Every structure is written in structure tokens, then in C-alpha cells.
Amino acid sequence: xxxxxxxxxxxxxxxxxxxxxxxxxxxxxxxxxxxxxxxxxxxxxxxxxxxxxxxxxxxxxxxxxxxxxxxxxxxxxxxxxxxxxxxxxxxxxxxxxxxxxxxx
Amino acid sequence: xxxxxxxxxxxxxxxxxxxxxxxxxxxxxxxxxxxxxxxxxxxxxxxxxxxxxxxxxxxxxxxxxxxxxxxxxxxxxxxxxxxxxxxxxxxxxxxxxxxxxxxxxxxxxxxxxxxxxxxxxxxxxxxxxxxxxxxxxxxxxxxxxxxxxxxxxxxxxxxxxxxxxxxxxxxxxxxxxxxxxxxxxxxxxxxxxxxxxxxxxxxxxxxxxxxxxxxxxxxxxxxxxxxxxxxxxxxxxxxxxxxxxxxxxxxxxxxxxxxxxxxxxxxxxxxxxxxxxxxxxxxxxxxxxxxxxxxxxxxxxxxxxxxxxxxxxxxxxxxxxxxxxxxxxxxxxxxxxxxxxxxxxxxxxxxxxxxxxxxxxxxxxxxxxxxxxxxxxxxxxxxxxxxxxxxxxxxxxxxxxxxxxxxxxxxxxxxxxxxxxxxxxxxxxxxxxxxxxxxxxxxxxxxxxxxxxxxxxxxxxxxxxxxxxxxxxxxxxxxxxxxxxxxxxxxxxxxxxxxxxxxxxxxxxxxxxxxxxxxxxxxxxxxxxxxxxxxxxxxxxxxxxxxxxxxxxxxxxxxxxx
Numbered sequence: 034x035x036x037x038x039x040x041x042x043x044x045x046x047x048x049x050x051x052x053x054x055x056x057x058x059x060x061x062x063x064x065x066x067x068x069x070x071x072x073x074x075x076x077x078x079x080x081x082x083x084x085x086x087x088x089x090x091x092x093x094x095x096x097x098x099x100x101x102x103x104x105x106x107x108x109x110x111x112x113x114x115x116x117x118x119x120x121x122x123x124x125x126x127x128x129x130x131x132x133x134x135x136x137x
Numbered sequence: 138x139x140x141x142x143x144x145x146x147x148x149x150x151x152x153x154x155x156x157x158x159x160x161x162x163x164x165x166x167x168x169x170x171x172x173x174x175x176x177x178x179x180x181x182x183x184x185x186x187x188x189x190x191x192x193x194x195x196x197x198x199x200x201x202x203x204x205x206x207x208x209x210x211x212x213x214x215x216x217x218x219x220x221x222x223x224x225x226x227x228x229x230x231x232x233x234x235x236x237x238x239x240x241x242x243x244x245x246x247x248x249x250x251x252x253x254x255x256x257x258x259x260x261x262x263x264x265x266x267x268x269x270x271x272x273x274x275x276x277x278x279x280x281x282x283x284x285x286x287x288x289x290x291x292x293x294x295x296x297x298x299x300x301x302x303x304x305x306x307x308x309x310x311x312x313x314x315x316x317x318x319x320x321x322x323x324x325x326x327x328x329x330x331x332x333x334x335x336x337x338x339x340x341x342x343x344x345x346x347x348x349x350x351x352x353x354x355x356x357x358x359x360x361x362x363x364x365x366x367x368x369x370x371x372x373x374x375x376x377x378x379x380x381x382x383x384x385x386x387x388x389x390x391x392x393x394x395x396x397x398x399x400x401x402x403x404x405x406x407x408x409x410x411x412x413x414x415x416x417x418x419x420x421x422x423x424x425x426x427x428x429x430x431x432x433x434x435x436x437x438x439x440x441x442x443x444x445x446x447x448x449x450x451x452x453x454x455x456x457x458x459x460x461x462x463x464x465x466x467x468x469x470x471x472x473x474x475x476x477x478x479x480x481x482x483x484x485x486x487x488x489x490x491x492x493x494x495x496x497x498x499x500x501x502x503x504x505x506x507x508x509x510x511x512x513x514x515x516x517x518x519x520x521x522x523x524x525x526x527x528x529x530x531x532x533x534x535x536x537x538x539x540x541x542x543x544x545x546x547x548x549x550x551x552x553x554x555x556x557x558x559x560x561x562x563x564x565x566x567x568x569x570x571x572x573x574x575x576x577x578x579x580x581x582x583x584x585x586x587x588x589x590x591x592x593x594x595x596x597x598x599x600x601x602x603x604x605x606x607x608x609x610x611x612x613x614x615x616x617x618x619x620x621x622x623x624x625x626x627x628x629x630x631x632x633x634x635x636x637x638x639x640x641x642x643x644x645x646x647x648x649x650x651x652x653x654x655x656x657x658x659x660x661x662x663x664x665x666x667x668x669x670x671x672x673x674x675x676x677x678x679x680x681x682x683x684x685x686x687x688x689x690x691x692x693x694x695x696x697x698x699x
Binding site: 110117118121124125128129131132135136137 | 336360363364368396400404451452454455463464465466467470471
């Protein structure tokens with residue numbers, strides 16, 4: 034019962050906290066970041082190319098996950114689930130780099 | 138021994154305990170006939186739907202496998218049986234059907250669907266309609282793969298769809314790949330359903346460490362299904378995009394990276410091996426406890442080792458690519474990580490054996506399947522060490538040794554226990570018993586046939602016989618023939634086993650609620666289970682494998698050497 038109440042209050046809280054204005058701002062930010070990705074792809078950043086692309090992608094993903102998917106306002110269990118998925122992707126990337134970065 | 142029933146809180150022998158409620162087989166709901174099956178959201182009926190579909194595809198896969206062996210009748214082209222291109226199609230279809238349509242959905246979709254809710258004391262899975270949708274996606278994916286056979290020639294890439302060949306070949310790879318893509322969604326939805334069910338629907342009192350180990354194994358498997366399968370989906374979509382729109386992603390001629398494909402493919406497909414083997418490992422824990430009449434030794438270690446295998450399973454995919462052009466750094470890292478999998482696997486095997494120690498062992502058919510499993514899985518695991526070590530892998534990769542190793546793990550491991558699990562839960566599912574003698578005879582044929590079929594492959598591979606060749610040098614003839622005859626013996630075993638089980642469903646003796654003396658919740662309800670499983674949701678007060686009279690009297694205990 035207590036859990037239900039806190040869940041309901043959580044829902045109300047994020048409904049109040051996210052306005053349409055915020056959604057539009059996030060949407061614009063996502064478009065801007067996509068444009069930056071496209072522009073950066075044309076610049077030779079040598080070893081930093083991948084790092085820059087990943088930072089932009091990570092920023093976009095966290096905006097979508099936190100705001101559009103409401104994870105920022107959800108119970109801890111959903112954050113743990115997402116954290117496990119995120120950690121797995123991190124591990125997969127790192128091990129792939131063990132191949133890609135050491136090629137001659 | 139089967140006359141003894143002493144489940145903690147379990148039902149006594151005889152038909153019992155559903156208070157007159159109709160079994161799921163009798164209760165067709167609003168619909169009749171086939172509609173009462175294909176539109177049912179009852180997890181037990183969906184489990185049976187999967188069982189029928191999956192074993193239908195298994196039969197096709199077996200026929201293709203036997204035909205492949207038949208092609209090895211003589212060295213060189215047999216001429217009258219298959220040509221090289223047809224042989225390529227045979228091993229591709231055999232692989233795609235066996236991997237994606239049989240063994241990946243395998244135990245979770247069939248017995249997992251049937252027993253997961255019952256073992257945790259729930260009336261159904263968390264999302265029953267989603268469960269039925271998973272089956273429809275499975276059938277749709279399978280239908281798409283079948284359609285691909287009749288469009289532009291049979292796919293000939295092998296089940297791994299390696300680029301650049303899969304992008305350049307004129308056969309219908311796109312449709313086959315799309316079929317596998319759809320199948321992936323079936324797997325993801327089943328995984329999500331199981332995760333939610335296990336988190337939210339356990340009976341009162343069933344804490345995490347009071348869950349049966351089969352449920353733990355399904356839990357670890359569901360995580361892999363949910364996290365790894367999307368990687369496969371993306372990889373397969375990229376192949377389709379490259380084939381249809383000529384975008385250079387993997388094809389080096391267009392600036393792509395073929396090794397990247399192998400990375401992405403194995404990021405899914407290695408964990409997929411654990412999707413195949415973890416649920417059988419859970420079943421082993423159930424069977425070993427029931428037929429040794431002892432609680433599982435090291436229960437917590439066995440439970441957590443499932444999660445450890447699921448996690449480490451993500452870190453080892455590069456061992457499939459030692460000769461594919463990955464760097465030495467990657468070879469070193471992946472080889473080291475591969476050896477780590479042996480630790481949780483060893484924890485399981487040693488704990489199973491320790492469970493049997495001083496147990497009151499009852500040699501019923503499911504237990505004999507388990508014994509076969511432990512032996513075959515040990516051979517599979519040990520040959521895996523040869524392949525996980527870079528130096529020996531360079532010699533053995535791409536040979537029959539890999540084929541032999543893989544079949545020892547997946548067929549000798551996962552599928553033998555799938556059969557064992559069917560024999561274990563059969564009386565619960567259908568309320569009838571098969572002929573035990575026939576079951577033991579079928580296991581004898583299966584065990585001999587299996588080893589005749591696959592052990593020569595280990596030797597042939599060591600001697601240099603490459604896999605996926607439709608012909609061979611004369612020096613390999615004897616072992617090829619032993620292997621071919623083994624495939625026939627194996628088919629005899631399969632025929633006897635399925636005949637016995639199907640006959641059991643129709644004409645078998647009525648089975649009591651708890652024929653084996655099992656202690657988990659499914660043995661406390663009637664056979665076959667009523668539609669809603671439990672009249673009242675049970676309250677769990679003890680560990681899952683509590684055998685009250687399992688303590689051996691002092692005078693029978695084995696004396697300890699001093």
C-alpha cells in the first residue's frame with residue numbers, strides 16, 4: 034500500500050515536473066546533436082573521431098532515457114535494470130576496442 | 138523407489154488435490170478444438186504449442202543432419218546423392234533450424250513456460266497475451282525462413298551468415314535473415330515476460346534463495362535473451378541494409394569491415410550458447426535432487442553460478458575469431474576470459490556430484506539421462522578448452538573438431554537434458570506415465586549412437602578434416618563411416634523415444650501427482666495441473682529441496698577415515 038502511494042506520488046511529481054516546453058527543448062537538443070554528429074563526421078579528428086561520436090551518442094541517449102522515457106523519475110529497480118544493460122554495452126565496446134585499437 | 142512420496146508439503150500419491158477443478162487439458166475455455174490451443178493464453182497450453190512446434194522443426198533438422206552424413210558415404214562427389222551446392226544448403230538449413238528454431242527457444246519456451254509459474258506459486262506468467270504473441274512471432278519467423286527456401290534458391294552461407302559471402306551470394310539470404318530477426322523478438326518477449334514474472338509474482342514467502350534452481354536458471358537466461366538478442370537483431374538488419382541498399386558496412390570492397398560483423402554476430406551468438414545450456418543446467422539441479430533424495434549441495438553457489446555464467450558469457454565472444462584477423466591483444470584477452478567460464482561451470486558440476494554423495498539414488502529414466510548428460514557435457518567442456526586456447530585453436534578451428542565439440546555441448550548437453558526433462562515432467566504435464574523400460578532402451582541407443590556419430594568427428598578434426606566440405610580424402614573414410622552409422626543408431630533411439638512418449642500420452646498408465654518424490658511446488662498439485670494451477674496460492678516456509686527423511690541413519694553412514 035505504501036509502495037503504491039509512493040508510486041502514485043512519483044507519477045504525479047514527474048507529470049508536474051516535465052512540461053511540454055521541456056519536451057520541445059529536449060527534441061531541439063536532439064536535432065542539434067544529430068546535426069553536430071553529421072558535421073563532425075566531415076572533420077578529421079584522427080584518434081578522437083570515435084570518442085567524440087560516442088560522447089554525442091551518450092548525451093543523446095541519456096536525454097531520451099531520462100526525459101522521454103521518464104527513467105529519472107522512476108523507481109530504483111528500473112534504474113538498476115537499465116544500469117545492467119548500460120554496463121553490458123560498456124563491456125562489449127571495451128572488448129571490441131581490444132581488437133580495433135590495436136590493429137596495425 | 139518410485140513408490141515413496143514424501144514431498145515437504147507435497148501431495149500424497151494417487152489422484153488428488155485439485156478439488157474437482159478441471160485440468161488444463163480438459164478445460165478448453167470458450168473455444169473448442171484447435172482454437173482452444175492457438176488462442177489460449179494459458180501458459181501451460183502455450184508451452185505445449187511450443188513443444189509441438191519445436192519438435193516438428195527438430196525432426197526436420199534431424200533429417201537434414203542424417204542426409205549430410207549420408208553424403209559422406211564415399212570420398213569425392215557421390216554424384217547421385219547431393220552436389221556441393223546442395224550440401225552447402227543442407228548444413229545451412231540444418232544449422233539455422235536447429236539453432237534458431239529448436240535449441241534457442243528450447244527449454245525456456247516449452248518447459249519454462251509450463252513450469253516457471255507453477256514453481257514460483259503463480260497462476261500464470263505476468264503477461265499471458267504477450268506470451269501467446271511470442272509463439273506467433275516464433276511461427277511467423279519460422280514461416281519466413283521456410284518461404285526463403287522457395288524463392289531464389291536455398292541459402293548457402295552457413296548458420297552464421299558470415300560476410301562478405303552472405304552479402305555477395307545470389308541465394309536468398311535476405312529473407313532467411315529477416316526470419317531470424319523476427320524470431321529474435323519472440324525470444325526477447327519471452328525473456329521480458331519471465332523476468333517480470335520472477336520479480337513480481339513469486340508466492341508469499343518465496344524469497345530469492347527459496348526459488349527452485351530451474352527458476353534461477355531461467356532468470357539468468359532471460360537476462361541474456363533481453364540484453365543480447367537486440368545485438369543480433371541490429372547485426373542482421375545491417376546485413377539486409379547492405380544487401381538491399383549497397384551500403385558499405387561489412388563488405389571490404391565498399392569500405393566496410395568484415396571482422397566487425399563477426400564481432401557483432403558473436404556478441405549475441407556466444408551468449409546464445411548460454412541461452413541454450415543454462416536452462417538444462419537448471420533442470421539438472423531439479424533431477425539430481427529429486428532422484429538422490431537430497432537437498433542440492435551448495436544451493437546458493439549453484440544459483441549464483443547461473444548468473445556468473447550469464448555474465449561471463451558476454452566476455453568471451455572473441456574466441457570464435459582467433460584466426461579471423463583480430464589482434465593479438467584481443468586474442469590474449471578473450472582466451473583468458475574464456476577460461477574463466479570453467480569456474481562457475483565447475484561449481485555446478487561438482488555440486489551436482491556432491492548432491493548425489495550419500496544420497497538414496499533412484500535410477501529412473503530422467504536420472505539416467507542426467508548421467509549421460511554429465512559425461513557428454515564433460516567431454517564437450519574439456520574439448521572446449523582446446524578451442525579456447527589460441528595455440529591449439531589455430532590448428533583445430535574450422536575442422537570437424539569444432540563440429541564435434543559443439544554437438545557434445547549442445548546435443549549431448551542441452552538436448553539430452555531436454556529429453557531428460559521431458560521424461561521427468563511428463564507425468565505432471567499429461568497425467569500419464571510412459572513405459573520406463575522403453576525409455577531406458579531409447580537412451581541406450583541415443584548414447585551409443587551419439588558417441589559413434591560425434592566422437593569420430595573429434596578425431597577427424599584433429600587429423601585435419603575441414604568442416605563444411607561435401608567431400609573428403611580417402612584416409613578419413615573409416616571414421617566417416619563410423620560417424621554415418623552412428624547417425625542411424627541415433628535416429629533409432631530418437632524414434633523409440635518419441636514413439637514411447639507419444640504412446641504414453643495416449644495410452645500410458647495414469648500417473649499420480651508426485652511419482653518421483655519431488656519437493657518443488659509442481660509436485661504439490663494434481664497431474665495434469667488444473668487450469669489456474671493452485672486453488673489457493675501457497676505460502677512458502679521452507680527451502681525448495683527439503684527432503685524431511687533424507688537424513689541417513691547413523692549406522693548406514695559411510696565411516697570417515699581417520
